[in-house]
Amino acid sequence: MGGSFLLFSYLLSVFASLPSFTVVKADSDLTRPSFTPINRDLYHSSDDLIEQIKSLVHRHPDKLTVETIKAGNKGYTSEITVVTYCQSRKETDDKSKFRILLSFGQHGRELITSELALRILSILSEEQFLPKMDRASLNGTLENVVIKVVPMENLNGRKLVEAGNLCERRNGRGVDLNRNWSVDWGKKEKDYDPYEENPGIAPFSEPETQIMRKIAISFDPHIWVNVHSGMEALFMPYDHKNRTPDGLPSQRMRLLLEELNNVHCHKRCMIGSGGGSVGYLAHGTATDYMHDVVRVPMSFTFEIYGDNTATLKDCFKMFNPVDHTTFKRVLNDWSAAFFTIFKLGPHQIDVHSKAAVSSMDKWVSIDEYFDGYLMGRRNRYGKKMEVLEVGMQEIRTYFRLFLLSSVLLLFMFCSRISKTGRQIVSAIPI
Template sequence: MSTSAHIKYPTKVEVVSSFIWKCLIASNKKSNSLLTHIVNLRKRAAPALPENILGNLIWLSSAKNNNTAKSDVVLSDLVNQVRRSILRIDDCFVKRLRGDEGCSLMRKSLKEIGDFCSKGANHYGFSSWCKFGFYDIDFGFGKPIWIPITPINHDLYHTRGALLEEIESLVHRHPSKLSMETFSAQNKGYHAETTVVTYCRNKKDCDDRSKLKILLSFGQHGRELITTELALRILSILSEEEFLSSAYPLNLNNTLDRLVIKIVPMENVNGRKLVEAGDLCERRNGRGVDLNRNWSVDWGKKEKDYDPYEENPGSAPFSEPETQIMRKICASFEPHVWVNVHSGMEASILLLVCLAAALFMPYDHKNTTPEGLPSQRMRLMLEKLNRFQLNDRCLVGSGGGSVGYLAHGTATDYMYDIARVPMSFTFEIYGDSTASSRDCFKMFNPTDITTFNRVLNDWSATFFTLFSLGGVQMKELHPNATASGFEKWVSIDDYLNGYLMERKSRYGKKMEVLELGMQEIRTYFRLFLLSSVLLMFMFCSRISKSGRQIVSAISL
């Protein structure tokens, strides 16, 4: 390649990009294609801009392959096109971008790309980390030799579609125990769907108010794939297609007869799509909101270390369809136990102790736990789980008091404070503290089969122990209570907030449509209440004044 008559001294980025482009051309029916490459503008300005200047100072170079037969495509020609496209972004181009014609130049460049692709051409986008500066970082013990980014291991992990399909097949094979529903909601053009699987060993007794109701949510953050795999494992054990390891001798028959369990295997489907498309660090939903900051308890408060990208709470509490769906599931089901399952616990947070898992109870938004006997019982139950099933590997306590930072607007705090779920928990089931912060898949998910199976086995046993202990704890706390006996206070905001909610069965038949008031209705209702109070006050004041006049007129 370096001796080609077409181009001298090609860079590795040019060669590798062109080679991949050539392979894509050969494998596709369409001959027309467009390659774009991200170009760093800092060094191309005159004078060059500092490398540490903040902002996305990048632009797209574009190279076209026009009507060339697949057999005639030569690698050196493609390398030449890639180089020419990158060289066109020079100091003159940057100067024009910074000048008065910058906006029109950007529109023109993007329009050319759009027009070419609209004619049926394939578009292939490339970027390079070769000169990103990772290899120049030195924290005092030398520069890195290799910066790896671990991809999703599809030998271990299902895609979102395959996982949901497998769960649906599981439900169809065990209709006497399992049922499945799909809930959907939308807000300002953004749409989300959530699958919910209900387990009841005897469907005739599912409405028995004496049963312990458990609600489990997995995959609230898209990058935490291991949590959705745990959901599948738990459902497989409940349906008796898989079994707990012999290391966990639990007598489940009597326990499962007394339970109704709702499992949300993948709360954040749209965020998972982004992760599977290559954004392995994405935790937010499909429009950039952290679903575990979008609940109403202490919503929107920002700490000093607040990260607007990672912790975007949304425009208002329950602005996101996913959290609207979860709130409505909770309101209709009225669970006794809630567990929000996460991964990615960092050892550096945990007071330099090499723990990578946690059993958290409220609160997340303050560094204390609730007062009273229920809180003591919750902590006692978590300590038992940690001791007997997890070999004391987990941190136990409140989320806000244990991890070194406060989180506002979380699901677990809402479940405990507003929904009045007596036992509300957050479980962190895995974390790799040795992984780079940029190597998100490795940080949040096991990458080898041994660790993968250990995590699923340990935490499956932990959940089934929780099922057993939960019933005992509820009897001790509320010996005569049923699900309907717990106080449920719902604020006006919680009652009125929300948008179009559609609920379907797994066969696609529409079961229920609830059109709740939007922001305007909530505002009008508040104004109506305020005006009613003011009118009542004025009316009472007039009566009080007229009463005093009548009394004073009577002679004694």
Template sequence: MSAAYPRLLLCLLTLALALAGVAAGKISAPRTPISRDIYHSSDSLLREIKALVARHSSKLSMDTIKTSNKGYSAELFVVTFNHVKERMDNGSKVHILLSFGQHGRELITSEVALRLLYVLTEKPKIAGVDISSFEKLLENLVIKVVPMENMNGRKRVEEGELCDRRNGRGVDLNRNWSVDWGKKEKDYDPYEENPGIAPFSEPEAQIMRELSRSFKPHIWVNVHSGMEALFMPYDHKNTTPNGASAHSMRSVLENLNRRHFQDSCLVGSGGGSVGYLAHGTTTDYMYDIAKVPMPFTFEIYGDEKASSDDCFKMFNPVDKKTFDRVVNKWCMAFLILFEEGLRNLRDAQIVSQGTLENWVPIGGDIVEINVERKSSIRERRKLEGLDLGMQELRTYFRLFLLSTFLLMFMFCARISKNRNRDSGNLFDP
């Protein structure tokens, strides 16, 4: 009989570990692969951009910037749109800097960058909407587009690391900037939010900082996915800046949300709207240090029903219809942003009235039709609360399983010890 107890203990141990694995969520749902029939690879996307630049050399140019730090190298491609260069000195134009693909897993953002470049050069319509009235406004802009800020991280995703948002050596580029760098919240995840060994330790962040210094943008947008939102500073605290500049930024976002998104996007500071604080972000640097008048973060898509392990589906549309809807919707959003931003820059006298004297506004009735409204903020927060509650329940359940297993182990060990003692007494002389 005593030989059966080790087998019993082994069975109990196996059962307890299996239950604990289920409770911890380690038996994950199937992961959605990259929809390669819809999405460009990083190489094919760059080839298409280079071909577009070659066809429109009077409007587009492309620079390749490389740098390295402690054995790690990065390369960024920067596309500049400058309409009718010969008519106006660049110094009098409004500068707009757009960054896409800062997190490798957010492929949809780079697809929006590509489509936007087509819109600026070849496409007179977006989803059937004529945008020819925007032509005059484009004459007053210089737009720099970084289609894939995190090229090395994107390669890792294409190789199968679908949940990776970091660069090629494991640093989150949106935590590597100097404003409030390195601070860690209670829910800090070192895998997701590694800020690097120092501010600007990463070549990608160094390149973007130098680009912001040399270009001096009036409008900056850092484009991400994970939800639908229009954010302004701050990310590292639960407030927005004070004063006229903050009022102008909020006015731009609220007008864009009303005109184009039918008030379906979250609007406000990143730190006050997302539910967590982020330290060392690009947008906070652009506002506090680079003194960009209008720095924003756009979140352009998110599947709230996707499993946290199913990262491609969570951050990117997986079917062609949704893909086209998202890309077209946000290309139009950028055009309206340019219009709203320029109007507010003019009103704040940050740009001269003469810069916009030929500006013909887009009609205020241009909005996307059949946009599904998001849940209200109250409903969203209720769901977040339920999710936190479920996390606590899972934690308590895991502790219960662990304590139950320990009690069973102690009980079985005690029985085994007693039986062995009784057996020993039986054969004693």
């Protein structure tokens, strides 16, 4: 009996110890996160970064101007801050100057890109300086240049990242802004991931891309750069094809990228078309639209940082430097790269070359026209114009039928005139 009691007591003590062991193990997992949080000592919040930029503009009104453009549809709204640099504000709209358009923060999780935008603007305003660059050299480089900077294209997506969704790249309603442009829009590869690449319900369905298209067409830049992170690369068109464009402009783009790779990327960066270099094709991207539709002579996508040792769920570490040394190096190297573009770009392209583009090259498809027209009207008049979206396809169809009918009528009319002419000639006596 005594032995049985001792055995029973021993078993009770063993079972009693098991829950405490399990709890300790669970607690140890909870205290060791599987992802890297945002380093608030290195990175500004979205609100603070925009405020810093506006304060910078306020301190340098002779060179910098800022505007906030808002748009929305179906209850979803967005706003984009745009900063314009020009040494003389009166010459901001001077089309004889060399024009450069830069976009940062198109994907919410790529915080480092917006930090780079702030650094570039700080250098342009001469509050910070690049190593080995003096003020005289800087002013000489920028004398005939106008630069528009979009520091955070995807503000709503960035807010989601700051709220804890560190892997979010899409906008505030789940659309990838770099798949929402019209060139080859909507095509899906075999490895298509709707979480990563949702193109939206139509080209330019999103207010952010509507705003960016309006900026690009009105500004008509000579150079476009869409800045991302995730790897180190210098891409040129195309994203939706496994090749680069033909001709001299493509050769000039590649030469400029090779210079940047040698001097600033220390030969680490991948160079080539986006579609031919990253291992997959991307459809409906901003850079392909800039090249094919806006006819920007030099259209680029830059990937400024990537950590391939990070796990798939550790998105902040994968797309952003997490230590001060790397953070500083990335900003210094890529700031210098952009100022090389500012210096070499005007020598690569004739500033008047875009004016020489034939009117035929500026034609757009019927779909493109109606998309732009209806989106613009809807932005202007709000919900009252949303009914037009329902009939967009019907309008396109009727317009095509009208054109076809007009061509047929013209053909019949010409044929009838031709027959009448032959009858008159045959009636004349020889």
